[in-house]
Amino acid sequence: LGMSKAPVRAAFTDLRDMGLVSIVPQAGTYVFTPTPQDVKEMSHFRAMLEREALGSALVRDPDGLVQGLSAAIVQMQHAIDVQEFTLYSRADSAYHRVILRHAGNRYLEKAYDLTATALEALRAHLQSGAGDFWQRSFAEHTQMRDLMAKRQFDDAQALLEEHILVINRSISLPSANINQRTKSRRRSDEEYTILLS
Template sequence: MSLSSQAFTRIRHAIVSGDLDFGERLSEMQIAEALGMSKAPVRTAFFKLRDIRLVTIVPQAGTYVFSPGPEDVLEMSTFRAVLEKAGMRLSMKQAAAVVLDTLEQTVYRMEKALTRGNWAQYETADREFHEVFMRESGNSFLPQAYDLTASSITALRVRLQGGEGDYRARSFGEHKLILAELKAGHLDEAARILEDHIMVINESGLVLPPRDTPRAKARTRSIEEYKAIFGR
């Protein structure tokens, strides 16, 4: 794996996992030092992260972790719902047996992770549940389009799981319902539940910054903090 790919993977994980906050300013020099590499691979990683909407690069100002406002979350979730419903219908037509088998396995793994309180494992199974619709759709453009917001949506969900309320239990229950409706051949009802499941993030109560939050107030970390995050 190239240095830029390593930097991309590790910074992406730090953003998605919540180790790096929404809206904070990223120091190219200090992250490079924390990762034990030059600035060039980190700069390349920033551009790749920008392409999947995880950072914003502002000329003459710097690079910032994405900071979604309520309007952004609505746009992302609407986009995802459209893609996933299309993927569900296509995949059930193209490879229903594979889709149902994969969903059965992921729901089982989600239940085990939920019982153990292991959110990382739950999130992995959750992601695989949704990705099977893209992968088995028979349309190569759907997974590419889906990837545009997949990391951003995951970052939001990870922050939700640390908050108040019954988000985890509701999420798991909806996955079980989607599987049950698909097994029963009720594709329209499964699609309706899927859309509600995706759009509920807009009603979650997750506190998000407004779009016009001044960047001058953005947090900047010390080299010691970066080393703690990146394990050096």
């Protein structure tokens, strides 16, 4: 494409910060392949953040929160009706962002962004695959909203945590990380290779 190396390096850095690639010095740039431990740590981190965010949101504006979640659920239902996994994934992300926005703490949102992209990619993979993950996801989002509307906040928070952590039991991942798989691969600084696994 006639593009210099500088914007390519910048793009890879952005993707690394989003958790989508791993940059291995003197070896290359690789699509991020999380291990089961990576997913466990990311999902527990997200569960802690969202549980805290939900608690704050329920204190600040429970009615506004339920309204925002309902709007996201309408988008989810539309995605299901037209069988569009990409639309559903966006609506799923929007649902959880509603919780974070209503918490009123921008640092919670910044912390959430550390793992959000990688986890959303994994959840999108599950939603587009075999099994009933998509249907269960929609049912759980609706049930959480209904519990909040009924002011059953403890039950809503418990279901939110279970909803997030289900990914640990639902996806098969390799046990070795990218650094272990690429130790023997040596490349010059000028060569950037994405390894699709």
